Amino acid sequence: MSIIDRLQEKKWVILFVIYLRYLIGAAFVFASIVKIQGNRFTTGIGIDAPIHSALHFFETLYQSGLYWKFLGWSQLIVGFILMTQRFAALGAVLFLPVSLNIFVITVSYDFGGTPVITGLMLLANIFLMIWDYRKFALLLNMKGNTTNNKVILLDSFSGDKLWMVLGLVLFVTTVVYVLMYDRKPTQWFLACLVLGVTGMIIHSVKHRDIIDK
Template identity: 55%
Template sequence: MAFEKLRTNRFNQWVIIHLRYLVGFAFFPSGLVKLMGNRFTGISTDNPIGYFFEALYQSGFYWNFLGLAQITAGILLMTQRFAALGAMMFLAILTNIWIITISLSFKGTWVITSLMMIAVFVLLIWDKHKLLPLFNYKTDLKEYPEPKTAWGIAGAIYAVSCIALYILDPVKGNSYEKWLIGIFVIVIVLTFIFTNYKAYKNQN
């Protein structure tokens, strides 16, 4: 079957793993802003977009909950093991964001959210064998190779590093914080190099 060939191809597996990282990371900036209780935009409330985000911000805990949901979905995707659950959660959240960007006529943003929607559907199709039993209990589960533990560990390192980089302020921070930022950046780069070198070595 064509899907089985695509699913078992090592290069395709590598692409999906990093697509999960990329899509998961996409929720971190906006999610952390909400989770920390900060405003998402400085647009005036005279603008419908600014008015909308200010209303969400004034909702209190709901604003923080939105951020927590986004971060949770991103982390689940980056763990690889729970990526299917993360993709489903991501789809639920992103669908709302996508409709908002279209209905409020965000300039250019709707293009980005549309591309993100396509990426999420690709991830869901990739794990369709895990989702089909939800709609048909008689479906025979097909086993496919899953990402090795190293990819999950790498995802955890990426997630922790991204959160740390957001909390640390490279502009207002002191020299100690700037050193920490440098360390986290190095950790991300080294993790990327190590995991991909290991994957390349195992393939050859």
């Protein structure tokens, strides 16, 4: 884990991790609203689709009703926890079974190139867990030396409350956007991109050291 320790000294890597949490969390929140509303995730109706097709699979989940909404609420909660930054380690743990399940589903059915995306999402999740390995080591090593396994804050850069505020703003923006404009990912992504860049600029002005020289 010495590689991770060295990476945690690089502020541009810390910045990458922060925004990776935003990206994954916001994507989950974006996809959760339609399920919570009890609507279909796909535009087509899969009742008459072949039983082993992805469209039929989604139709089965949709017709389950309560389970469909449960999936939506699960995605919303996990996405929000990731975006808080403060509880991101817990979010990464909760996200792992979800991302693994999504990946296996896309491999099992004909989703075209979707397994590439879900596979990258799973790898990103694993990376986020490795990033916070000190916190997990503290929990798992009951007899370990607390000095060696001490959870170390990554300095004032990652601990800046601005990142928590920005996460909340992105979360609210995503929920309100989907409720008002339905699922239009391009416009939503651009709105989040503007907010993300704005947050980066504000932090840069505050600290003047956003990236190690």
